[in-house]
Amino acid sequence: MWGHDAMDRLTYRLVTALTTTPADHGTLGLFQRLADAGELADGRILSVDAPASAITRLLESTFANRSFTFPSRSWTGIAQRTGEVGLPLFLADREREVEVTATNGLVQPRPRAQRLRTVDGLFGRMPGRCSLLHVNDGRFSVAILLGAENLLATQRPLVLIGISSTPVVQDRLDQLNAVASLLAQHDYVLIDSMLLSVNTPEFRQEAVLVGAQTGFLAIPVERDRDALVRNLLGHQLDLPSTLSGDDLVAAALVRGTVPRRAAVMLNELIAFDDDLVCDGFYSTERDGDLLWRWSGPFTEALACIPLRYAGTFGLELGVRAAVQPQLIESLRIYVDGERLPAETCADGNGWLVHVRFKAPLDRFRGWFELRLAYGGTAQLSHEDSRRFGLCISHCRLQRIDA
Numbered sequence: 001m002w003g004h005d006a007m008d009r010l011t012y013r014l015v016t017a018l019t020t021t022p023a024d025h026g027t028l029g030l031f032q033r034l035a036d037a038g039e040l041a042d043g044r045i046l047s048v049d050a051p052a053s054a055i056t057r058l059l060e061s062t063f064a065n066r067s068f069t070f071p072s073r074s075w076t077g078i079a080q081r082t083g084e085v086g087l088p089l090f091l092a093d094r095e096r097e098v099e100v101t102a103t104n105g106l107v108q109p110r111p112r113a114q115r116l117r118t119v120d121g122l123f124g125r126m127p128g129r130c131s132l133l134h135v136n137d138g139r140f141s142v143a144i145l146l147g148a149e150n151l152l153a154t155q156r157p158l159v160l161i162g163i164s165s166t167p168v169v170q171d172r173l174d175q176l177n178a179v180a181s182l183l184a185q186h187d188y189v190l191i192d193s194m195l196l197s198v199n200t201p202e203f204r205q206e207a208v209l210v211g212a213q214t215g216f217l218a219i220p221v222e223r224d225r226d227a228l229v230r231n232l233l234g235h236q237l238d239l240p241s242t243l244s245g246d247d248l249v250a251a252a253l254v255r256g257t258v259p260r261r262a263a264v265m266l267n268e269l270i271a272f273d274d275d276l277v278c279d280g281f282y283s284t285e286r287d288g289d290l291l292w293r294w295s296g297p298f299t300e301a302l303a304c305i306p307l308r309y310a311g312t313f314g315l316e317l318g319v320r321a322a323v324q325p326q327l328i329e330s331l332r333i334y335v336d337g338e339r340l341p342a343e344t345c346a347d348g349n350g351w352l353v354h355v356r357f358k359a360p361l362d363r364f365r366g367w368f369e370l371r372l373a374y375g376g377t378a379q380l381s382h383e384d385s386r387r388f389g390l391c392i393s394h395c396r397l398q399r400i401d402a
Contacts, residue, residue, distance in 0.1 A: 009206065013194060027136055027162040027215040028054045030193050034132065034217075035062075037231040039158065043131025046119060048072055048091055048144055049162070055134065061308075068123075072137040092116035093146035118147030129155045136162025142178045152186045159188065159218035163208075173208050176216065180204060188218040195229050270305060270395045277304040282386065292320050295389040301372045305395055308366075310359050314398040315370075317353040321391040323378045330375035331390070336368050349393070356400075370395070 027049075034040055045067040049056050059067040070091050097115050123130065130151060135141045141161065151157065163175050180190050180198070192198050192207045193215040207213050219225055270276070272293045273284045280301030281293045295301035307313075315335070322328050333342050333355050340355040359368060377387035 009196060009203075013196075013206075026193065026213070027134065027160055028058075030160055030215045030217050031055050031058070031134070033232045034158065034160070037228075039228075039231070040131055042066075043129045043157070044068065044123070044126075045132045045134065046070075046123065046130055046157075047134040048141075049134065049136040053136070055136075073140045090114065090116050091119060091122075091144045091147060092140070093143040094118060095121050095147075119144065120148055120150040124150050130157040132160060133157045134160040134162075138164045139175065141175065142182055145179065145182050149186065152183075152188070156220045156222070158220075159183065161190075161216045161218065163214045163216065169208060172214075173205060176204050176208060177201060179216075183218045187221045189221055189225065190216055190218050191225075191229070192216050195232060267399075268308075268397045270397065272303070272392045272394060278302065281392070282388075290393070292391050292393045294386075294391050295372065295374075296377050297387040299374055299376060299389065301389065303370045303395070304367050305370050305397070306367050307359055307397070309399060311399050312358050313356070314400055315355050315357065316396040316398070317355075317370075317372075318349070318393040318395070319351040319353060319390055320393045321350055323380060323388045323390075324376065327374045327376065327390060332373040334369075334371040334373070337371075350391070 040063065043066070045059060045063055047055060047059055047067060048070045049072055051069075051071050056069050059069055070089060073090050095116060095118055119133070133148060133151065135144050137144060145152070145159075152159070161176075161179050163172050163179075176198075183190060184199075190198050190204075193213050194207075196203070196207070198204045198207050198216065207216075219228060271291060272278075272281070273291055278293070278301070280298050281295050281303070284291050284293050317333070319328065319331075328344060328351055331342070331344070331353065333340050333353065335355070335357040338357070340357055343354045344351055345354075357368075372390065372392075374389055377389045379385065380388055
């Protein structure tokens with residue numbers, strides 16, 4: 001690996017681009033880093049994005065009790081050209097009513113009144129603080145930030161900015177420069193998804209042209225930026241000072257050159273109930289809040305487990321009981337046809353079986369096949385002719401950093 005003295009910004013970008021995926025260079029990659037680092041552990045999260053975006057879905061599933069999501073006006077313009085949609089609440093630079101006309105060619109255009117609100121008008125007097133303001137609304141992003149100037153001045157949240165991925169480079173650069181200029185007036189510094197400073201026009205052009213990035217993070221100047229960036233990286237190292245400008249990170253921290261903290265991205269409990277697509281399992285049985293399914297009558301059982309993200313996962317399988325104790329010792333676990341080494345430990349409710357597997361992005365399909373193979377089956381009683389194997393209570397998925 002290159003030494004610190006030989007590593008400049010462009011070399012760093014090249015190495016980082018080769019050791020990360022394009023998704024890491026957008027707002028989702030930065031959002032996940034912030035969540036991993038504990039920066040979103042408390043406080044409100046305000047987000048303006050397309051309703052079907054990955055960040056919107058993540059907020060609704062994980063931060064629903066303290067997140068407020070608003071649709072982007074740029075997304076609604078596209079939706080109105082493809083079908084009749086309602087007009088939800090939009091954020092803007094000042095509160096007013098405007099007349100909006102849908103451009104759907106299938107129906108007669110009908111102008112409708114639409115009230116625009118501001119972040120300050122909606123949240124300025126709400127108790128508590130805002131920890132993150134996320135804005136991904138193309139050319140409307142600056143207007144939304146103008147409507148949040150009081151929030152930026154008083155609550156000093158982190159600001160996550162999404163820049164349009166339009167192929168017109170100058171449009172992306174114009175968006176980024178306008179956002180950077182406004183945030184600089186409020187004493188924010190801007191870094192990109194590679195965690196390099198983009199506080200000058202030259203550095204911003206470099207990020208857009210060379211890094212092809214669409215995600216940027218604004219940090220209040222009073223924050224300890226070095227400590228924050230180390231936390232985002234998952235390292236506790238001294239930052240070298242050999243890179244030019246006021247960069248916050250250097251070549252020694254390129255992903256893959258030093259161990260990175262295992263970052264928890266997802267921790268999801270999946271019950272083995274009748275909603276789960278299975279083969280080789282009997283129907284769900286219940287006792288109050290507890291539920292389980294017995295495998296059988298065959299010596300193999302299969303379940304299709306939903307998976308919301310690509311990545312590396314730890315899987316915990318809860319085995320409540322076995323018709324014969326030796327079945328636990330004979331248990332073999334396969335994920336998408338690949339046998340995986342398993343660790344089994346006893347607990348008060350049976351056994352917990354742990355494996356680790358990868359779901360690569362290029363083969364991601366939204367689910368994976370979990371197959372259990374074991375040594376045999378048997379009847380539980382003379383009155384019941386069914387043959388049973390293992391009693392499965394749950395499957396827990398924990399996403400960890402690749």
